[in-house]
Amino acid sequence: MKSARLIAMLFLLVMAHAAQAGGQITIAAAADLKFAMDEIVSLFGKAHPAARVATVYGSSGKFHTQIRQGAPYDLYFSADIAYPRALKADGFAASEVQAYALGRIVLWRASRAGKAPSLEDLTDPSIQSIAIANPRHAPYGKRAEEALRAAGVWDKVESRLVYGENVAQTAQFVQTGNAQIGLIALSLALSPELSAHGSYTLIPDSLHRPLEQGFIITQYAAGNPLAGDFSRFMRSPEVRAIMLRHGFAPPAKAG
């Protein structure tokens, strides 16, 4: 009887394995990629019907730390290319660091009435709370601080800043009306949920260092061919078009 049970278990294991013959990858992606990546993954799924692709969205810095601690992510898309570069330098990457986009920041508020907001409007004392991502560790927060400083309004707004854990939470502070205005990713301002309820103004990219974004295949995925497939897929014209539509400019140079 025991051997029969063993055989049954082996059979189930083999079946489970066969079901995964198309391969499986988990992608850790910066919060600003949420909408673009969902679309890219669904397109990838059409070309690889047997593949299973899971996506996790969050802060680039946190993923970076988690990958150093052995997190089971196959690909890592960071809003700041410095993070994957650091991982590569320390042997946590199984590919070169690939730049995939330039992010843009916008001023966003949860109202479609009136004229679009401007950086000068931030000094208006009737604005009580201005949301930005935390400049200590969120790439969009760092660039937002640079832009506010370059525009000469930092000293006037600093006491009214509220800090989101990542750029998505920053948008959510504004969307719920608890902050009157926020500096968020263009990709989020263009998302269906936010674009229907708010208006934005692009912040000139001359006011901050470029938000160069990059990804790697992690060491964890070293033997996983599907990770390589996805990486090549990112360079396809279809993906480029999706990224453009979601507010990501093409990277300055490949690599």
Add this chain to the structure above:
Amino acid sequence: MESAFSAADLSAIWLTLKLATVVTFILLLIGTPMAWWLARTRSGWKGAIGALVALPIVLPPTVIGFYLLVMMGPDGPIGHLTQSLGIGLLPFTFTGLVIASVFYSLPFVVQPLQNAFEAIPERALETAATLRATALDTFFSVVVPLARPGFLTAAVLGFAHTVGEFGVVLMIGGNIPGQTRVVSVQIYDHVEAMQYGAAHWLSAGMVVFSFVVLLLLYTFNPTGRRR
């Protein structure tokens, strides 16, 4: 590892202690009558009210944080109220954190008090009544001394639980120095910014603090556990 605590760390520690003190005080004030009612009532509502009070033990902090953010926002019922009272909006403020923490730590104060009140024999109250003590007299000269271990447990747990709060603060705090950036959030930021040395100092401080608090509670308040 650099120096132990930065100015920002000290500000977070001070803010956390201030928050926990204010919250504990408020909770003892409102938790005592609630616990008394729960301990003595024969009302059919006892189960429902008791369950409501215990909800924060079970609910993920994200649920509490999400609803508070929406309800305290400009379109929420609490937001409408605070705006019409001229207080403004509560998220990202110390007052907002106090309200959130009162709700979040409520069961940790009410339940020990309720247990202590339930353990007071009916006869003690009846004796006080035959001596013509008023209800208030009875409460302060009979109930409070008998329930002292319960009060101590309630105060310590309410305080410690507020110090240990994280998820709700992260969702409604906005991470403002001196206002809402408490120790748990500061640790999170240190880790995110990969400043593990600073994170270690604060984290180890929390471990020591929590252990000492519980040790004192269990050492000096044995009656609270063995009856």
